[in-house]
Amino acid sequence: MNGRYQHYLSLKATHPHKHTCELAAQMAISEAELLFCRLGQDTVQLRPDFTALLHGLSRVGEIKNITRNPYAIHKQIGGYDNLRLGQHGIVLNPRALDLRLFPAQWHCAFAVAEQTSQGLRQSIQIFDNQGDAVLSAFTTENTNLTAWNELISECSLRKHRELDLRAYPAPLHTDAVDGQALEREWRAMTDVHQFFGLLKNHEVSRLQAFRAVGSDLACQVDNDAVQQILAQAEKAQNELMIFVASRGCVQIFTGPIDKVAVVNQQLCVENPAFSLQLAMDNIAETWVTRKPTRDGFVTSLELFAADGSQIAQLYGQRSEGAPEQLTWREQIDAVMNTGVAA
Structure with a gap:
């Protein structure tokens, strides 16, 4: 041994x-x-x-x-x-197991x-x-x-293979952000997935992009906004989408919220087939973002840790080709009106 x-x-x-x-x-x-x-x-x-x-x-x-x-x-x-497997992978089961896979990682x-x-x-x-x-x-x-x-x-491997681990490379970013060009490209988007290309083209992090554009596109709010949003969704029973990612996988929940509680600074969401545990005291920044699509603006609530990494992302449930959910917009507006960060 x-x-x-x-x-x-x-x-x-x-x-x-x-x-x-x-x-x-x-x-x-x-x-x-x-x-x-x-x-x-x-x-x-x-x-x-x-x-x-x-x-x-x-x-x-x-x-x-x-x-x-x-x-x-x-x-x-x-x-x-x-x-479905290709350059990336997908397990496409909305309201069940819904994954975006990045096997290169x-x-x-x-x-x-x-x-x-x-x-x-x-x-x-x-x-x-x-x-x-x-x-x-x-x-x-x-x-x-x-x-x-x-x-x-x-x-199973017949013979053990030694691990060849390496340090995670520092993310690409620049100290000089061309805010006008970034905002112009942001406003020209027609699909939320184009946002990843925008970040890559400008070599900026999500938070750098948020800080570089107008407040109608990205606005910082209080860190208790996620608790407020989830409590509203539990009461209204409108469907949300909750994204949590590792470096090689994004897992997405879609559905109504059955139960929300905070226990020892852990925000706990429970459904029969889904649960989320989120460390509230690790939320350093919370942002509301709006991204244009062919169907109008799509709004998200994004949570970040002190190191700039994304903790989770929330949307109102929306089907392709349909405008954003009105109840979700009202819930976001309530957060904007009562929980705007100083």
Whole structure:
């Protein structure tokens, strides 16, 4: 038994309720490195053939999929149905498991079968080049375990492959922002997806872009705006879209909000097949943004951490070709009127 694995067991015994990523942080290693030290115990290394892995997941039926970043955890029960793979990937199931996949960021994968106080917990976990989690798929009582076990058997590595992790490159940005040109291009957009190209062309971060344009396009509001919006949506029962991203996956919830609560600075959203946990005390900036499309402006609420990384993004549910939801606009207006940051 290796020393790193012994260290893990000791920490786990002392902190039984801590997540794997928290234990890895205590050990000063990445989460992928922690799973690597568990190989031969409760973990199996999988071939980094992500096309085969994703097609295999599409055959296992229902799973619980988790996409997270350091500040938000997005959980959705569903299946890898309607999987489409190309340069990027998509699992297109609005109001169920809805993913945007970026496999170029993916590096390694593991299958874990861990004994817990609730019984055996099985998962397939994918990590990026830095050893941080991209996504995790956990079995449920409705998962086809025969197909699950076949997938693990087919994708398991016969010989362990050492991890080749690297530091995450600094994002491209410039200190000199041509605000007039950026705003002109922003106002000329006809699709919200064009915004990514705008950021790339100007080599700016989202926050730099927000600060460079007029307040009708991007306006900073109080950090309790997300709690206010979710409480309004819970009452009105209008459908929202909630996006949480890792570096290699975006997971999207679409639907009404059943329950919202704040527990120990954690904003918790609960639905029968969806849950969100968001660290309120890590929200450093909150912005309302408006992006033009062929169907009119689309409004979002965007949350950021102190390091400038995006925590989560919220929209009113909208179908392609339809204007933005009026109830969502009213909820945003209420935030703008009562929660404008100084």
